[in-house]
Amino acid sequence: MSDQLLPVTSLSQLIDGVVIKLGSALGWIWLLLIGVIVVNVISRYLFSEGFIELEELQWHLYATGFLLGLSYALVQDAHVRVDVFRSRWSEQTRAWVEGYGLLLLLLPFVMLVLIAAGPFVLYAFETSEVSQAPGGLPFRWVIKAMLPIGFVLLLLATLSRLSRVLCLLFGWPKPRAAQ
Template sequence: MTKAEDVYASNHGLQWAVRIFGWCMLVALPIYFFNNYLIFVLEWPGIGHIFGDGDTTFKAWIQLGTYVAGIVFAVVLVRRTASRHLRDEAKMITRFNTYLVRAAFWAVFIVGIADTSLSFLRIEGLLPYIVGDYLNAELGRVHFRGPYVHLPLIFLSLLIALRSRTLGFQWLALLVVFAELGIVISRFIFSYEQAFMGDLVRFWYAALFLFASAYTLVEEGHVRVDVFYAGFTNKTKGFVNALGTLFMGITLCWTILFVGMGSKAAIIYSPLANFEVSQSGFGMQVKYLMAGFLAVFAVTMLIQFVSYLMEAVADYLEQPGHQDHEASLTG
């Protein structure tokens, strides 16, 4: 047995435990959103009735069964891919998360351009000549514009992201600058300013800040307030990163999802379900999507933290393949 094979063979139980835990976290995400749909839309009771004082129904047991099925799926998946190493698993998860972030950036870019164009045409009275009076009135309602304009563009972004290979947030940062520059030029040179212009800047800037966080985590770009970490060995860094990921990173992401989507009046669910818009009549009708940015942030960060946990444990076990991101940032 070579030295590399010996490293992979050691602490086999720990590697399995980390992989099973990671996949349980990943599988729990779609199950949690699915159960939210059952509770808030179809008015199912939720698993809280099983452990609380409420009347337990068969539907509540079905919902609990979805989580149990998710755990079983995670265990079976890990058993069937027993030869897969932690770093390989982490890279695969990161690639999928990169696709999600890439799709999110395409979505905010396309939706931002489309919604801004519609708002401009409505303000200038040009939209009725293009789509007719009926569609002009309907496009002024977010309950029409959201399902029939925004959602198809979001699905289009998912398809574009399959072909694209760049994350795109560097270009989004440049677009924020151009959008702000456009406001300055139109206001001080042409004395023209509308609410949608400022809305576009806020829409893109919020996406830039929240969606780029997962990529920043991959590249070790987040600020560390720690005077001791830089002097640690890779093994010790892996131990510290694993603990931080478990007790702070993953916990924070689930807290955002539980607080933001735990009730019909929650700060994420309520704007999305009600298609909330700003008070400016001719501004962009994307305020509800900006509430969804928090959910995208929590989901992408949680997925990336799972990948980060596997990398950290691989470092702790001194498995080959460590990447020194800090050196690449400064060198």
């Protein structure tokens, strides 16, 4: 469902604003990732010297960008959709399908990940988990903490989107007045 068709609510405006600012601020992470990959490739192929730290940093940056980018993609309506049937549906039908998808698929999945991620991160923190690779990165809990952080942001983005769908379908919450 296109963002232009969904009314903006006070909740969605607040959440979307935070997620968009965070997503825009973290866009540099992709440039940093490219830089690390280039340095790693050059060191490996020109100098025959590989660095496990750089390899691990690559996947840490990728995971961080991906996990924190999920909410940004949802808020910007930039996620992948299957539009085989959707293009023929009315605005109301699309809103119903989106609402059911958010409530029955995305929210339970997000909650399941959040429930499972807590002990996962806590254990890594309590045991001061580090990479098992010689010369690997310490503080494994930092990258593992990106999982619940990313999914909390996705939960907020889902609630924002749901408020917009509910506003379209039922008129609640009230749409934000045009400014």
